[in-house]
Amino acid sequence: MQSHPFTHSMVRKIGVGLLILVAVIIHCSLLLFYESASLYVAFADSLISVGLWCGAAYISWYMVEYTKVWSARLVIALGVQILWASMLFFLFV
Numbered sequence: 001m002q003s004h005p006f007t008h009s010m011v012r013k014i015g016v017g018l019l020i021l022v023a024v025i026i027h028c029s030l031l032l033f034y035e036s037a038s039l040y041v042a043f044a045d046s047l048i049s050v051g052l053w054c055g056a057a058y059i060s061w062y063m064v065e066y067t068k069v070w071s072a073r074l075v076i077a078l079g080v081q082i083l084w085a086s087m088l089f090f091l092f093v
Contacts, residue, residue, distance in 0.1 A: 004061055023050045056084040 007013060027046035031037045037045070060080040067073050 004058065020050060020054055052084050052087055056080045 024043075024046045027050055028042045031042035031045060032039065035042075057080075060077060063076050063080075067076060
């Protein structure tokens with residue numbers, strides 16, 4: 001099994017960590033300024049949302065690596081995103 005591209009080297013780990021941090025900050029700031037949410041609620045929502053999305057992206061790489069047909073890759077990627085969206089929907093309803 002090949003190593004995951006995100007964890008292949010320290011440079012990639014730092015880069016991905018910074019991208020995740022930027023995504024959390026942007027999501028949190030949008031919730032603060034557009035929705036007038038409190039800081040704790042906005043930060044918790046952004047951590048959960050971005051965390052679930054990053055987890056889905058991390059796991060889907062292993063599934064897509066073993067699938068050689070492009071249409072199956074597309075179905076897997078869409079399925080993971082639908083799963084992510086449904087988990088967020090039921091989490092905040």
